[in-house]
Amino acid sequence: MRDAFIANLGRIYALYTGTFLVFVVVLAVLEQMGLPPTVIGYAFVILTIAVYAGIGILSRTAQVSEYYVAGRRVPALYNGMATAADWMSAASFIGMAGSLYAQGYDGLAFILGWTGGYVLVAVLIAPYLRKFGAYTVPDFLAARYGGNLARLIGVIILVCCSLVYLMGQLTGTGIIASRLLGVSVQVGIFLGLAGILVCSMLGGMRAVTWTQVAQYIVLIIAYLLPVVILSAQLTGVPLPQLMYGQVLQKITAIEAANSGAGGFLEGIKPHVTPFNVRDPLNFFALILCLMVGTAALPHVIMRFFTTPSVREARKSVGWSLLFIFILYFTAPAYAAFAKLEVFQNVLGRSLEDASAIAALPSWIFSYGQAGLVTVCGTAATSADAVLAACQAKGVTVLNFANFSIHPDTVVIATPEIAGLPYVIAGLVAAGGLAAALSTADGLLLAIANALSHDVYYQMIDHTASTRRRLVVARILLVGVALLGAWMAITAPAGILIFVSWAFSLAAAGLFPVLVLGVWWKRANTPGALAGMIAGFGMTAFYLVGTQYMGMSPWFGVSNISAGLFGIPVGFAVCWIVSLMTSPPSREMQAFIEALRVPRGGVMVADKHAD
Amino acid sequence: MQSTPMAEEYWRRTRNLMWTTLVVWFVFGFLVHFFVGWLNEIVIFGFPLGFYMAAQGSLIVFVILIFWFSAKQNRIDEEHGMAEEE
Numbered sequence: 245m246r247d248a249f250i251a252n253l254g255r256i257y258a259l260y261t262g263t264f265l266v267f268v269v270v271l272a273v274l275e276q277m278g279l280p281p282t283v284i285g286y287a288f289v290i291l292t293i294a295v296y297a298g299i300g301i302l303s304r305t306a307q308v309s310e311y312y313v314a315g316r317r318v319p320a321l322y323n324g325m326a327t328a329a330d331w332m333s334a335a336s337f338i339g340m341a342g343s344l345y346a347q348g349y350d351g352l353a354f355i356l357g358w359t360g361g362y363v364l365v366a367v368l369i370a371p372y373l374r375k376f377g378a379y380t381v382p383d384f385l386a387a388r389y390g391g392n393l394a395r396l397i398g399v400i401i402l403v404c405c406s407l408v409y410l411m412g413q414l415t416g417t418g419i420i421a422s423r424l425l426g427v428s429v430q431v432g433i434f435l436g437l438a439g440i441l442v443c444s445m446l447g448g449m450r451a452v453t454w455t456q457v458a459q460y461i462v463l464i465i466a467y468l469l470p471v472v473i474l475s476a477q478l479t480g481v482p483l484p485q486l487m488y489g490q491v492l493q494k495i496t497a498i499e500a501a502n503s504g505a506g507g508f509l510e511g512i513k514p515h516v517t518p519f520n521v522r523d524p525l526n527f528f529a530l531i532l533c534l535m536v537g538t539a540a541l542p543h544v545i546m547r548f549f550t551t552p553s554v555r556e557a558r559k560s561v562g563w564s565l566l567f568i569f570i571l572y573f574t575a576p577a578y579a580a581f582a583k584l585e586v587f588q589n590v591l592g593r594s595l596e597d598a599s600a601i602a603a604l605p606s607w608i609f610s611y612g613q614a615g616l617v618t619v620c621g622t623a624a625t626s627a628d629a630v631l632a633a634c635q636a637k638g639v640t641v642l643n644f645a646n647f648s649i650h651p652d653t654v655v656i657a658t659p660e661i662a663g664l665p666y667v668i669a670g671l672v673a674a675g676g677l678a679a680a681l682s683t684a685d686g687l688l689l690a691i692a693n694a695l696s697h698d699v700y701y702q703m704i705d706h707t708a709s710t711r712r713r714l715v716v717a718r719i720l721l722v723g724v725a726l727l728g729a730w731m732a733i734t735a736p737a738g739i740l741i742f743v744s745w746a747f748s749l750a751a752a753g754l755f756p757v758l759v760l761g762v763w764w765k766r767a768n769t770p771g772a773l774a775g776m777i778a779g780f781g782m783t784a785f786y787l788v789g790t791q792y793m794g795m796s797p798w799f800g801v802s803n804i805s806a807g808l809f810g811i812p813v814g815f816a817v818c819w820i821v822s823l824m825t826s827p828p829s830r831e832m833q834a835f836i837e838a839l840r841v842p843r844g845g846v847m848v849a850d851k852h853a854d
Numbered sequence: 855m856q857s858t859p860m861a862e863e864y865w866r867r868t869r870n871l872m873w874t875t876l877v878v879w880f881v882f883g884f885l886v887h888f889f890v891g892w893l894n895e896i897v898i899f900g901f902p903l904g905f906y907m908a909a910q911g912s913l914i915v916f917v918i919l920i921f922w923f924s925a926k927q928n929r930i931d932e933e934h935g936m937a938e939e940e
Binding site: 349352356357359360362363365366367368371482485486488489490491492516517518524527531532535554555558559561562565566569573576697713763837840841842843844845848 | 861864865868869871879881883884887888890891894897898906908910920921924927928932937938
């Protein structure tokens with residue numbers, strides 16, 4: 245039955261995609277017949293979460309290898325889709341286009357950093373860890389670096405990086421659910437949590453894999469559709485990724501004409517000009533940290549443990565990046581179209597009286613009421629509120645300095661800018677929800693698996709039965725999920741900066757020892773332990789020092805790129821300490837040689853078997 | 855699994871491929887963007903070339919690079935009898 249499922253994957257997901265599109269069309273027709281927006285919002289949330297939950301329940305399993313690595317039967321293409329959904333978070337889906345809108349060229353550091361890392365994954369890490377046959381990343385560290393101490397440090401770094409990241413996703417889920425359903429963010433978080441748990445608890449990696457494929461399909465349709473339509477409206481060609489070149493030209497021309505003294509764009513940084521927001525050092529440091537971090541984040545690496553072979557693992561990295569690329573190369577188009585809308589239809593307009601203000605595009609007020617659009621320093625809730633605020637400041641023409649939008653607005657407001665029915669806005673929200681849920685699933689599993697497999701089974705009770713291991717795994721999964729939700733609800737707002745730190749911490753703590761473990765036979769246990777502690781410690785020191793202790797940044801490097809110092813320290817310490825201590829044993833040399841060749845099947849299969 | 859000439863040759867080629875791939879990665883991840891100012895002078899289809907490389911060009915190279923790498927590495931595996939069975 246399982247193999248029949250794998251053999252029919254194409255047909256199953258094609259049917260699923262078709263059904264989803266029909267569902268959207270039906271809702272669009274019902275909307276024209278008078279279905280209220282709230283009902284459409286509920287229909288999207290309930291139906292998509294029900295589908296994900298259904299897949300989760302159908303994929304339940306009682307086998308350890310199915311639970312941890314989906315039985316290693318996921319074809320490269322589908323693992324690519326699952327990885328793309330796993331990778332692209334609420335921030336990528338909703339926030340990135342907004343950052344590009346605000347930062348122009350300098351925001352592209354995120355685009356480059358979050359894609360280029362996959363080259364490192366494909367070449368340096370994924371095939372070898374797949375060959376080893378690990379269930380978790382610390383599993384590999386333990387085998388290569390002499391046991392449980394390396395495992396424990398690996399687990400600690402993994403939990404530190406993934407838990408704050410998980411918290412960010414839960415917050416994202418809560419915000420989207422609250423916008424769609426009109427409930428509070430807290431309630432939204434628990435709704436999302438329920439969806440995540442039903443997906444992952446019964447079937448572990450197997451369930452999460454097939455859910456993530458379904459979530460990728462929803463999120464990519466939701467991301468592309470509005471901007472494709474907008475591009476067709478504005479340029480006549482439904483290829484936003486190609487057509488926004490012309491938009492960039494218009495933006496540049498408007499900037500040149502209006503940015504002089506007294507112009508409505510006075511003080512603006514030109515969109516395509518580099519290094520306005522970040523100097524070159526920070527721009528390239530950020531790219532490096534995001535790339536290396538991508539290659540070291542456990543929830544990404546572990547996706548490549550699920551492919552049927554080393555060969556498929558390599559190819560799967562290519563598919564992953566292709567599916568990620570489809571969204572990332574569209575994001576700058578969103579930013580450009582939104583900027584043109586703002587330049588042409590919003591800025592430079594008169595603020596003399598209420599009727600002039602009321603003539604501004606309606607999306608300003610609908611998102612102003614959500615607190616996402618600010619005019620003259622106040623949320624643009626109504627024409628009167630804008631008039632009062634601008635008169636108080638003596639502003640009569642809306643200019644760049646007095647108009648700001650929250651980064652999330654760019655993607656969320658595009659359907660309304662294009663004049664599309666509410667159903668498309670609902671679709672976008674469902675896409676954002678899919679992006680947040682799929683990433684949360686992957687992170688939750690990475691943390692819970694490290695605790696249940698590495699800490700409980702490998703370190704506490706190595707004789708536990710299959711049944712017991714799975715029970716413990718599920719209890720820990722629920723526990724971690726509740727902890728994440730509790731953190732998301734109680735943590736202060738500023739804590740979201742931690743999410744961007746996760747990349748630097750993983751990059752410095754895990755990347756050096758993973759790479760050297762495969763590529764340098766001389767790397768030994770003391771070197772790895774020292775390297776992990778030093779790399780992670782250095783990064784954490786810089787982060788905490790610059791953020792909270794008033795330490796002045798070294799060479800002006802922003803702490804989002806703390807890995808710039810941590811990564812070389814991790815490599816150097818591992819290298820020096822390894823050379824100062826005795827080389828790895830003969831058995832370890834043989835282990836590394838076996839690791840380097842695909843032939844021979846997984847190396848830990850027997851130990852792990854049920 | 856002792857080192858045979860065949861295994862050494864296999865690892866030598868694997869390592870060379872790794873370095874080749876990383877050089878291309880470095881060129882398109884970093885090097886071309888050092889020259890963004892000059893590249894922006896060239897405008898193709900409305901896109902200043904420097905902006906285009908960071909927004910799309912390098913990404914396309916990364917995708918192709920990974921597929922190229924994996925095909926090439928698979929061929930090395932096969933030629934040295936190191937590929938997986940079945």
